[in-house]
Each structure stands twice: as C-alpha cells, then as structure tokens.
Amino acid sequence: MAEITLVEAVNQALTWEMSHNENVLVLGEDVGVDGGVFRATVGLLEKFGDERVLDSPLSETLISGASVGMATQGLIPIAEIQFMGFAYSTIDQILNHAARMRNRTRGRLSCPMVLRAPFGGGIRAPEHHSESTEALFAHIPGLRVVIPSSPIRAYGLLLAAIRDPDPVVFLEPKRIYRLAKQEVPNNGDALPLDVCFVLRPGNDISVVTWGAMTHEVMAAAERLADQDVSVEVIDVATIKPLDMKTILESVEKTGRCVIVHEAALSGGWGAEVAAQVAEHGLLDLLAPVRRVTGYDTVMPLYRLEDEYMPSTDRIVNVINEVLEFA
C-alpha cells in the first residue's frame, strides 16, 4: 500500500464516502476543476460530476448557509472554506442555524453537514492565511469541532464527521498537509469522534495538544525521552465536545499537565482543557497546568511566524519547568 499525505487522506476519505453515499456532495470555491487550492478535492469532479462537486460563487456565508438548506433535505454537504481566515462570515450560519437546527425543531430537521477549512501557520502564507481560531467554533453548543493530526486520523475522522448526523467543523492543519506520509488503508473505516487519542504513553507528564502541534509535541517527547522523561502525548482530535475522561485519567497517572496549541493564549481552547483539569484533577496535580500557545497578538506576517508558534524548544522548556515544580 502506498503511503499518502494528510491532504491525500482527506481526498481519499471524500472519494470513498462520495462513492458509497450518493447524498454526499462537496461545494466551495475552486473545489471543482481546480481540485481545491490545496488539492483536497482533486479528481472528484471527474468521478462524481459537477452537480456533486460544486464550484460556488465567492461567498462564504452562502456556502455555509446553502449547506444548511441542503442538509435539511438529507444531503450531506461538505463545504470547503478556502482558509480559516475567511470562515468568520460562516459563524452566523453555523451558530444561529446549523448547530441548532435539530434542537430548535425538536428533531424534525437536522443538519448533517461538514465545514472543512485549512488552518494554522507555518507555510509562509499571506496575511490572514495562518490563524488558528478553532476556539470560536468550539464554544458553539450543538456543534462538533474535529482536528486531525495525521493522514490516518484525517481519513478516519473525516469519514466519521461526514457520517455524523450533526454538523461538524473539520479543521485541517495545513502545515502538515504534506509533512509526513502514512499507509492509510482505504477501507471506509471511520475513527471514533468525541475521544482523544493517546499518541504516546508516558508516566511523568501529560501533554495535551491537537493538529499540527502534535508534531512539535512528539518531537519534544522524543527529546525528553533521551533525558529519561516519559511524556504522555494526547491528541484531543475532537476538541468539541471534549473527552475529559482520557485527559483526566492521564493526569491522574502523571500528576502534571501541559497544553499546547498554536492559537492565541487567552480564550484559546487550552483554557477549557486547563480549567477542567484544574477543577477535576486538582488533587492529582503536582504542578500547575501550563499552556504553551501562540501569543495574544495578531498572527504576524510570515517572517516572524516561527517566533509566534510554539516550537519544540519552548515546549521542552515548559515541560521541564513543570517537571521541576515542587
């Protein structure tokens, strides 16, 4: 089996599900002939035709809102927003409509849609192309927010997201779109939503992260292993709703917790994780929960983006501080 990248895994999942469920369609800017600016939808037009692979006008509000309409009819629209920086005008539709359609109609109508968007920094992209604002979506009741961190998880989680009967925002860390390859069996098997994945077991400290940052965290864990520090790495994956069970069990074991994300610190989703660890795991904690995150600044243009994003060094340093805490 050939190894594929994360973005190819996204494509493979889309292709699988569109082949097996005629209700599934994709729409968005440049998703058709162009195959998406990151090529996530490449080949779909040829396979499924231009009615199921729908190039839309340049209108994010409409893309999300039309998806709501389609979804109430039992279609499963997978809407691509070209970059997360252009997804803010979808919040009105996602929050006021998609995420509450089932609730407000007492189950009469529902909204099985997926809103995909690449996010995060690290590819020297232009202004507004590198932000991580997952927390804005994750605060919305009735929604799911899912972030894959590897080709395998991209494939399995995207299938799960498409099959989920409720709306899912699926955020793809574009920095790792092509960073690493994995064998991804194209068997249509979904991974479970709503649960964290333990990427690496460990006993000394729990590091909780998601998306592209899993790579820096794994690298940090490797490096610390050389110093005989055993780091447990948890990939949250579905950040909303949050599987605190896995995280708390880990902290119970390790007594220490660091949270790592690219997004700005204040009100980032790490705050929710930290708050819950601190509340429910207080008696287990041997040191304060620390967060290693982007700063509360505007994501800088690309010359400084590496300074903004948590590096393996920063992560290792904070882990060491937490380990030294007494």
Added chain:
Amino acid sequence: MAEITLVEAVNQALTWEMSHNENVLVLGEDVGVDGGVFRATVGLLEKFGDERVLDSPLSETLISGASVGMATQGLIPIAEIQFMGFAYSTIDQILNHAARMRNRTRGRLSCPMVLRAPFGGGIRAPEHHSESTEALFAHIPGLRVVIPSSPIRAYGLLLAAIRDPDPVVFLEPKRIYRLAKQEVPNNGDALPLDVCFVLRPGNDISVVTWGAMTHEVMAAAERLADQDVSVEVIDVATIKPLDMKTILESVEKTGRCVIVHEAALSGGWGAEVAAQVAEHGLLDLLAPVRRVTGYDTVMPLYRLEDEYMPSTDRIVNVINEVLEFA
C-alpha cells in the same frame, strides 16, 4: 441628582461624549428616529442631527465594516448591533480588520471604534435574542471587550471605551437595563478599562463574574453573609484584556474561587479565568476552581430560560460546596 437606569446611563454617556467630541457618531439599525429598540440612543438625533446619528440599512457586516472605514479617518463610530445574536456577521470585520488595523499598518492607521450590543437572557425575548457569546469576541487579539454591570459602570466604562484609541466591543446586559437605578454624576469622568472592580470585599471565597450575573452573585453573597460566610465579589468589567492581578490577589487571600457567567460552560470566558487562577494561584487554592454557567446547550426559548441561567440558588450551592471542600 435623579437616579437613572443602566440604559439611561448608556444614553447619558453617549450624549456627554457626543457633546464634547464632534468626531463621535453613532450608527446602527433604528438608532435615529426610534432612539434604538432599547432607547439607548433616544434624543441623540434631535441633539446631534442625522449625520452623527445615522440610521443604517439592515446590514450588520456593513455597520461594523463602515465603522472601520470611519475610524481610520479619525471619527469615533459607536456602532449599535441590535442584539448580540446578530453580531456574528461582524466578526469578520472585527477580527480581520478592526482589531488588527493598528498592528498591520505598524500604527499608521488605527481603529478607535466601539461596537455596542445588548446581550444575555432573562427578558422573555424571542429566539436568537438571549445568548451570551462574549467569549467569541474576547479571544480576538487586539480587541477590548467591556461589560458593565451597573448604571455607574455603564457610564464610566462606556466613556472610557469611546476614548480608548483601539476598538472596543461593549456588551450591555439587557436584563439589567432597567433593573436598578443609581445616581450617576454626569461629569464626563471615565472609569478605568482593563481592571476588575471589587464589588464587595470578603475573606472566605472569591466569586468572579460580570454583567447581569453580578446581581445574582451579590444576592448570593448577601445570603451567605447571613451564614457568616464572607464572599468577595469581583466584577471583571473588562473581560479582555483580563486583569488577573486583582483576581489572583483575591484568591491569594481567600484560597477559593468560583466563576459565574451566563454563557455556555465550554470555552466560555470563565475557562480563561479558571485556567489562570489554577496556574498562577495553584498554591493558594484550598479547593478546585468551580464555574457556575449556562449549560453547553442552545439557549432555550424563554419558557425555560430561567432554568438555563445560573440562579442565586445554584451559585449559593456551588459556593457552599467549594467552602466545604477539604
């Protein structure tokens, strides 16, 4: 001096500042002839004319985006969004433009605007009229988010918000628009931004809250005082940026902390407060930080809204649990 309500205090601040600074203008839906659906802008049209009291077309994106344009010209637009439930389409403008205009132009242009919106439940309002989603704005770097909790603070904080050289989202808890009256000297004195207000000193527990919930919290504190429990009540007021100094000093003294807000629990701004208290105040804490909040559900239609919102009873119960923690 006559006593006035919170919404009257808003009006008084607007009137003062428009009288003293000709660069200030208000715009929004129904702000002119009608004086705003809550009457916050009543009388302004007569005093300042229809060029400075501007009834806009029904377009929230435009209201926020035009304000950005005005602000770069040195005007100070005060944009009213009729209800927070209709403010989501402003996030694109607020996040992508207003909050970063200064940063992205290295100070060449700036964005001294105020976006006002009533928020919160408790007035039996229709669907989409009762949510509390302040966390969506508070996560945005470069922005300020300010929430008054009394007529005096509405007056002083709104003046400060208008005078602040950067964009401020000013959220008005509509449930207490007319709940209580205070004497509010109309002297143009602003209150400081970026600092919490201690509404009631106490020694046994710190309760951190903002907006309308200050009333339930103060009532809880009263009730607990009868049981000889001394509650320190902190009104965060400027939730972004967050004055953790005041909060941490309080927790250092009391050793216990409860956070109360109407918004949904997960990713609510209480998470940020809790995370920071747990990190920086860990050694002071005698019990886990607890949050009393709305549920992670869609804000229900009004028949059940009282069940959704933190009540004095719920707050008292949680405070008691925290006090009993050993």
Added chain:
Amino acid sequence: MHIKNYTHRHSGKVAQFEVRFTRYLDNKGNVVNTPLPSWANKSDVLIPLYKNMIQTRKFDQAALNLQRTGRLGTYASPLGQEAIGAAVASSMWAEDVLVPSYREFGAQMWRGVTMTELLLYWGGDERGSDYQVPREDFPVSIPVASHCCHATGVAYAFKLRKQKRVAVCCLGDGATSKGDFYESLNAAAAWHVPAVFIISNNQWAISIPLNKQTSAQTLAQKAIAAGVVNEQVDGNDLIALRAVTERAIDEARFGEGPRLIEALTYRLGDHTTADDASRYRSQAEVEEQRSNDPILRLRSYLLNAGLLTEADESELNQECERNAAAAVEQYLATPPQTARSMFDYLYAHLPDSLRRQRDALAGQQCDG
C-alpha cells in the same frame, strides 16, 4: 468648484432591464386590468384564500390579546399583509418547501402549521417549530435574511435529485439590505435552482422606511444584480399576487431558474409587540393605508362578483374566530417542557461529556 462637463462617449448599450408591475384590483376591489386570470371567477379557488386571510387576522387578534395579557412573548403581527401568505402558499405544492420569515403565518397555516404551534413558538416553546404537517418546511428565521441561503440550498437539493419541487423564501424589505440575501440570489441563479424569493415590502423595517434602506427605486430590481427574473406586484391585491406567484413558482419548478417577486404592501401594526410605531411614523400615514386593506379589497371583489354573500362571510368569520379560540385554549393547556429537554435534541446522540451537565441540571448546578 463643480463637476467638469465631461464629454466621454459611450460606445453602446450592453444590457437593458425593466421592472414590470401587476395589479388587477384597485383598492376598492374594482377590476382595473383584464383579462383576469382564469380562476378569478371560481369560488372554490378564491374562498379558501379569503378564508386563510380571515383566519390569519383572527389568529393575529388572538395572539395580540394573549401578548397583552402576559401570556405570550414578543410577537410580530402580519396585519395588512395577509394576501401574500395566501397567494404564495396556494401557489405551492405540498411537497415544496417554505422558508419563511417571522411574519408569514398565513402561508404557514395554509401549508398545515397549526395555530397552536405558532403560539407555542411565540410563547417560548421549541415544540412550536416541530410542525406536524409540513415536515420539511423551515421554522421561521429570526436572523433577518439568513434564511435566504437555506432556500438556495434546499432548491439545490431538489435540482440535484431531479425533483420537481420549489423552495419558496419569504423576506421583508429590510432583509434586502443584507449580504446573505444577495449572495443567495446570486448563487441561486448561478446554479439555476428552483428557488423563489418573495419580498413582502411593507415599507418599514422596524423604524427604517424604505428610502433609508436603499436608493433602489424598486426592490424587484435587486434581482438584476444576480441575473434573476423579477417583477413587482401589488401585494394587497390577492388576484394579482396569486397570478404572479403561481407563474413564478411554476416556472422555477420546471427548470426556468430562480425568481424574485416584490409584493408591495404595508405593515399596519407595530413592528412587534415590543415596538411603538407611533414614535417614527404618523398616524395619518397608517390611516391612509387602511384603505388598502387586502381583506377588504378581496371582499369587495368577491361580493361584487357574487362569489361571496354577507351570510357566507359572517359564517366564515365566526368559524375562524372559533378556530383561533380553540388554538389559544390548546396552547394555554400545553404543559411546559422539562428543563432537561434542553439536552434532548442538542445532538442526535448526547455526547458522554454532556451527560453530567444534563444530570446536574436536575440538581440545579452546572459546573462541567
């Protein structure tokens, strides 16, 4: 200083447009345009429509009364706009989908939404949007114009599945200022889907009169921006409205693409029960508009045409009043939902992490 007298010469016209207007009855119910549509002398067509308008008004009176006595929340009266709902809904097929604004009770009722459901909704109970009959119709959209996108999406689903169905979206004049209205129209045309947008131009968006809302002379012309066929109609003339909506919906159904109709009407009441329209418009204006009442107009026409007697009418009125009263009774007798119902429809399957919250709700606490 003034503008120079520029002489630049256009090379030619590249596009031309016009907006047409239809009216059959003047405001006294006299026929001013012939021939009338073929059904205009058929009581089996017109009496049900007339009844729907009466029923809508009786419902409105009942709802306003409930609100005034503290038994209903904020409520938006359709007074004076009753012809639109009747015309639009009666031009639809049952399998079409209505995507309504918050003021189109007549259309909703025609399609089977019960008055009890409407009251429950405005009375703060989600079950009011769980329509037992038009299962696929949308609940009302409070966020103005955001539902236009839904109509485009629903219509797209019809097109994809080659169903001969139409999505019909009702919106107000104020809604036409919103970007999502325009985006929806533009995409509906680009995708050539069976969506029909009906603007109830009642001249006001709360306190904002049409001339502050837009400089466009008509709202129908907004469709030109999207390349959508459009027209304007007297929205208080049931005959004209039905002729226009029936054709537009039929055309959309059979592959002619989206349509936009501007129906000229007038909001005789306050914006909602939370509003006091006397703050911003004159009583004289409202009084003058009363003579355009769509019910009176159709009534005159029906009486003149011998399609209705005064006796029929009084019976009709009584029946509609009884129906409204029965709905009020049923509404008031409906016990509230349990608090934990907040969680029942949040997700198809409640995530584990929310079970604690749901259980805590019984115990009156929420702390994750």
Added chain:
Amino acid sequence: MHIKNYTHRHSGKVAQFEVRFTRYLDNKGNVVNTPLPSWANKSDVLIPLYKNMIQTRKFDQAALNLQRTGRLGTYASPLGQEAIGAAVASSMWAEDVLVPSYREFGAQMWRGVTMTELLLYWGGDERGSDYQVPREDFPVSIPVASHCCHATGVAYAFKLRKQKRVAVCCLGDGATSKGDFYESLNAAAAWHVPAVFIISNNQWAISIPLNKQTSAQTLAQKAIAAGVVNEQVDGNDLIALRAVTERAIDEARFGEGPRLIEALTYRLGDHTTADDASRYRSQAEVEEQRSNDPILRLRSYLLNAGLLTEADESELNQECERNAAAAVEQYLATPPQTARSMFDYLYAHLPDSLRRQRDALAGQQCDG
C-alpha cells in the same frame, strides 16, 4: 409536464435601466470612438500613465523572480491589468483615499507606495503596509470584498466633514459575489457618499470563470440593486478607462453620490504564485488575450499619435527596470523586525497583562 401558458398581464413598467460601455481604442491602438477626451493628445498626461504601467510590469517581473527564488512569499501578479491602476489613481486627488485589493500595485505606486514597501508586505513584513506617502490609504485587503465596507465608511467621513474627497475601492469580479460588496454599495447609495467602486473584471476568480460566478450579464448591473450609477468600460483601454474613472470620481467628489465601474480586463498570469492556471483554463484562451495587452495598445496609440518615440520608450523601460532593481535591493537589505515587535502595535498602550507575554517572548515561552 410543463409550464402552463400563463396570461397574467403586467400593468406597466415601473423602472428601466441600461448598462453602457465605453471604448476609445481597439486592441491595435486604433481610435474607434471620437471625439477623444481633451487630454488624449497630451504627452504630459499620457506618458506618466504609460510609465506607471511599465513600472508596474517591471515590478511584477522582479517580484515573480524573487518569489521563484524563494525570497518572497506568495504573490499576486497584475499582469495584463496595468491600465486600471494608472487610470484610477491618476483620476484621484492626493487627498483621496485608495482602498485597494491585493492586485492594484499600479494604483498604489502612482499614489506613492514604494516598491520596497510592496515587497516587504509580500515578503512577510508588516512594515510594508506602513506607507510613508499615502498615509491614509488602506493596506491591501486579502479578505475579498471586506474592504468595500471600509470605502463606504471612509466616504461617509468625508461627507460628514464636508470634505471634497473620494474613497476609491478596487475589487475583482469574484468579489462581486460577496454580500459585503453589495451591502457597501447599498449603504453608500442610501447615505449618498463619495465612494467609487472599480471592478477589475479579469474574468477569473482563481479557477472560477465569470459565468460560474454569476448569471448577471454584466457586473456593472450589480449596482442597479443599490440604485448606484454604473457603467462598463474596456479595462485594457487606458484612454477609455481614464475618461470614465475621472468623470465618476469627479461626480462622486462633488456630491453626485457613489459610482460603480466595471473594467473589462484579463488576468494573463496565474492567480498567484501558489496557483497553476493551466489546470483550469486553456493556453489558447490566454494566448488570444495577449493581443489585448493594455501596454501594447497604449504604446501603439502613443507611437501613432507621435506622443512617444521608440527611443523614449527604451529609456523608459530601462529607468523602470532600474527602479525595480533598486527596490529589490532595498527590500533584501532590510533587516527583519524583532520578534517582540509583535506587541509594539497591538494596542496604542500595551495592557499590563500582555507585558508578561512580551517579556516571555524573549525567553521563548508563552504561558500567560
């Protein structure tokens, strides 16, 4: 089953519109429309415009070269659209405000933005938006169409202060599908402000051709929705463009309200350096469009009219090339900002709570 033959009769037309088109030069530079504008035989008017177009192209070549060699980030080439910037900017007054898209370097350079600044911006350095000359001009807007709202706001400020200034907004064809474009136009008209919107209709929005973007026959007609005066112009014909933009901007300046101009052009290059246009459009189409090159067209006209010699031209080319090279050098020699500069312009006064983060940045950690 098909559509019935409906007979409903319109009562009349209530509005009529047309879109007019202007061209003076055909694509060989021959005059096809007379009389020409009065300045069309003035070298002191036309040569600077021609030079701006050449400079824009030389800059473009330099930028593409930097990008290909890894010394510039993703970059959006204006190749083939150079006439628009020259015409628009030269029709503006210095005190007007330009609210540009990300492809209007010619206009920006005319107004005083330096090539070094442009390179810094696309090279990932915020200082590139700190224009030293047009201090009030907007930085480019990456979020498509969102800047239209800014133009309306800026124009409102001018109106409020009774300044005879104009806000000029440049946008693309794709941008016209966005709701904020429409909202901005509608409000600009409702408020009657001096804003001029220039659509560079280069036929493509990344891979989306115009006919997938909208069913409107022209983009000029989008203005009809807002009641805004509009017209279409050959966007590769500098003479026509300038005649049209000059008048529109002048009219807006002197109180005639907003204007919209659709300039027909063609994007000869890839969308950006991250794009590969051969995936979605034929080389034949591009080749055909090369004959419409606005620089070649103006060049032929100028040579024919005796306003330019081949010697002038080669000097001009060399000068522009030298300028571009100097800018490249300056750009490459500019040391990066310090990491802590992230905090320097975040707020006018850095809140206390952020000082810790700023200080931590030096120590490579951020944990509140």
